[in-house]
Amino acid sequence: MRTTQWADVAAKIAKTGADTELSVPASRLTTYRIGGAVALVVSITKVEQALALHTCISDEFDVVVVGNGSNILISDDGFDGVAVVLQLGDDDTTMSVVESTENTALLDARANIRLPLLARRSAALGWHGLEWAVGVPGSLGGAVRMNAGGHGSDMEKSLFDAELINLRSGHTARVAKQNLGFRFRGSAITDEMCVIGARCQVTRGNAEQSQNEIAEIVSWRRDNQPGGQNAGSVFVNPAQTARSAGALIDEVGLRGKRHGSAEISQKHANFIQADENAMAADVVALMCEAQDTVFDRTGVMMHSEVRLLGFTQEIAHRFLDKHHSHIELARAQETLKSLL
Ligand SMILES: Cc1cc2nc3c(=O)[nH]c(=O)nc-3n(C[C@H](O)[C@H](O)[C@H](O)COP(=O)(O)OP(=O)(O)OC[C@H]3O[C@@H](n4cnc5c(N)ncnc54)[C@H](O)[C@@H]3O)c2cc1C
Missing domain, CATH: 3.30.43.10 (Uridine Diphospho-n-acetylenolpyruvylglucosamine Reductase, domain 2)
Structure with missing residues (x-):
């Protein structure tokens, strides 16, 4: 336009x-x-x-x-x-504990709260279950849509329900996690659906233990993942093999490979780092090279975990998940749509 x-x-x-x-x-x-x-x-x-x-x-x-x-x-x-x-609420009002019994609680939070903050607040209050989220630098809403996870857990395990608005109809609903169509690093949530809040389930724990667990996760991340400009893992770990996307990229010798202003990370082969003022085209060129080389040498087709916006249909289609059943996904999307 x-x-x-x-x-x-x-x-x-x-x-x-x-x-x-x-x-x-x-x-x-x-x-x-x-x-x-x-x-x-x-x-x-x-x-x-x-x-x-x-x-x-x-x-x-x-x-x-x-x-x-x-x-x-x-x-x-x-x-x-x-x-x-x-930009709903502010730091002090974005999370509250509801329906607390002696051993369980629901943490009700706005979708824009950052996961590391949610993890730390929950831990400080002595609730256990969200420690894993400290390493994911996204918002709660983005984490629900992506079914973000790590360190043995994910949103599907942690979530109770989410409040969504259909931005194109204005309809709103609180949706149980069973109806969100979760799959590995994905859900049935589509672009018109906005998560505005979510409730996570936690159990009574021990603040010190949870904080120690958080410190271990933070230190593991520092040792194993690069800082700088990136979007975390670029490819979803393929379902056809037990080897991770990072291991496959490493195996075909692309760790450290540069293209213009971007580089496959030396520290973690499934991360692509961008230089300051880098071109997105350089990142995509490395994604294409990694996808093609891994497929040619191992027969495994990797698809993108990173959401690509503003690219050509050809590029968008190239990195789509072709293994996940489209019928299954379409059904999950229909179910969710019918609730909104
Ligand atoms: C250093 C680094 C480490 C990472 N480690 C991990 C990891 O361990 N595990 C993991 O799973 N991910 C990881 N990621 C990726 C990323 O943090 C997660 O996917 C995260 O959940 C994305 O949240 P976000 O708010 O940044 O979403 P965005 O990047 O802003 O958006 C991602 C998708 O979610 C949609 N979306 C965002 N907010 C909402 C909303 N409120 N309602 C509806 N849809 C929404 C967007 O439209 C988009 O399609 C990492 C990223 C980085 C940079």
Whole structure:
């Protein structure tokens, strides 16, 4: 769409009370800190603004929710759509303990709370079960959509239910985790569905033990994962083999491989690091090389864990999960859609 048309959409959305900003550099929205501009960013500070959004958005343009952007790569040409960013509550009001019995509780949190903060707060209060989440630098909403996980657990295990809004219809529902269509690093949640809050289940633990566990996870991450500009693991661990995506990339000799301003990490072969002011095209070129080389030498087809925004259909399709049953996913999406 043309800039003037985006300005009209922004003006309409601004009437709901949400903040709008045109042509926002992707570097401000993702941990890769590279890529072109996002046509329109809408910052939601009140749930009512998200509920009203459907009156302002049309089927003519794409809408996605951006959490902490720790699993997104935006193309150098940018993303000609709307990125919805949640800024609900503040640090002190984004989490509360509900339905607490002697040994169990539900932690109710806004979707924009960062997982490491949720993990640390839960641990400090003596609740056990969310320690794993300290190593995932995403928001709770992004973690639900991605079924984020690590250190023997994941959102599917930790979640009780999630509150969603369909941004295109304004319908809202609290959905039990069984209806979210979770699979390894994915769910049935689609772009029009915005997680605005979630309840995680935890058990009575010991604050000191949980904090020690958290310290061990943080130190393991420092030793085994690179810092800098990246989006964590690029490829999902393939279902066809017990070998991880990182092990496969390493096996075919691509650890440390550079392409222009990006590099397959020396420290963890499933991470692709971007230099400052890098090109997203260089990251994608390395993804293509890793996918092709691993397939040619091992017969394993890897698909992307990282969400690609603003790329061509060809690139988007290349990295889609072709192994997960489309019928199964479509069914899960239908079930979820019927609730919203
Ligand atoms: C250093 C590093 C380490 C990482 N380690 C791990 C790990 O151990 N395990 C793991 O699973 N992941 C890991 N990741 C990836 C990433 O942190 C997770 O996928 C995380 O859950 C993404 O959350 P986010 O808020 O950043 O989502 P984003 O990157 O902003 O978005 C990811 C997807 O979720 C959608 N989304 C975001 N918020 C919402 C919402 N509120 N409602 C609906 N949809 C939404 C987006 O549209 C997009 O499709 C790592 C990333 C980095 C940079």
